């Protein structure tokens with residue numbers, strides 16, 4: 001069953017550009033220069049109940065704009081968007097009752113109130129029956145350890161504590177779908193793990209559909225069955241992570257430590273994807289050359305201290321897709 005349906009969805013913004021300098025100010029007063037920014041430019045996808053879908057893309061790709069249309073915050077310029085069978089921007093209140101939303105950079109909690117009172121307000125706003133509230137709070141608190149800071153004002157919470165609180169808060173009313181915009185941004189490794197564990201558990205136990213945007217490949221690998229990659233407002237990949245890995249399975253990375261920084265470094269096979277002092281990460285395709293061939297080539301020209309062969313990880317793969325587009 002599709003809980004989200006998106007068809008040829010577009011959102012354009014009109015931006016007024018002012019030429020530089022004083023003359024620019026006058027010019028823009030007489031005839032402002034209008035530019036249409038196609039933030040989301042005709043995307044289509046469906047999501048079925050219980051899926052965890054990661055929306056990925058470089059900065060400015062259109063991820064947040066997509067989430068904002070799905071949650072009813074933004075009205076689309078064109079196209080169809082349905083969440084739980086409704087158009088979110090037309091049914092904002094009904095929609096809000098059935099979804100949970102966390103924008104990593106913003107808070108839905110009351111800054112000056114202790115967390116407990118923020119939760120109480122959410123219980124009242126969403127009319128959550130006491131029994132459900134108590135049950136959810138108990139489960140969430142166990143994994144997210146909310147009791148440790150439930151009486152602390154939100155403004156005094158650390159980023160990790162606040163994100164645990166935000167994610168717990170977004171699920172108190174048993175939403176069918178949750179939207180997380182960068183839920184682990186700025187968190188340390190342990191806090192990230194705890195949040196991922198929690199999302200996974202709620203998804204498995206309650207079959208909640210999860211849509212998340214992230215730049216963190218750990219979130220993607222640990223959580224998502226499926227990824228949608230957006231670039232320039234268009235979908236360039238929609239499918240499983242495994243499929244992407246298979247496509248890129250022929251690629252390997254040779255990490256080479258040189259004795260000294262090579263002068264006029266040249267490569268006739270593969271390409272450098274990362275440099276750290278005298279260490280270079282060279283990506284090559286096994287169909288085009290073998291690792292020994294590459295090592296022989298390099299050692300004939302430069303002085304090599306050490307080398308190591310690596311599978312391409314998801315971070316490299318996604319970076320590659322962003323740079324070259326998916327074919």
Ligand SMILES: Nc1ncnc2c1ncn2[C@@H]1O[C@H](COP(=O)(O)OP(=O)(O)OP(=O)(O)O)[C@@H](O)[C@H]1O
Nearest residue numbers: 013015037039057058059060061062063064065066
């Ligand atoms: N209100 C707005 N007015 C004008 N342009 C906007 C507005 N909101 C977004 N944009 C533009 O639309 C494009 C997509 O923005 P969006 O925030 O959706 O990107 P994103 O993929 O979420 O990026 P990031 O990873 O940096 O958060 C960007 O070029 C952005 O500048």
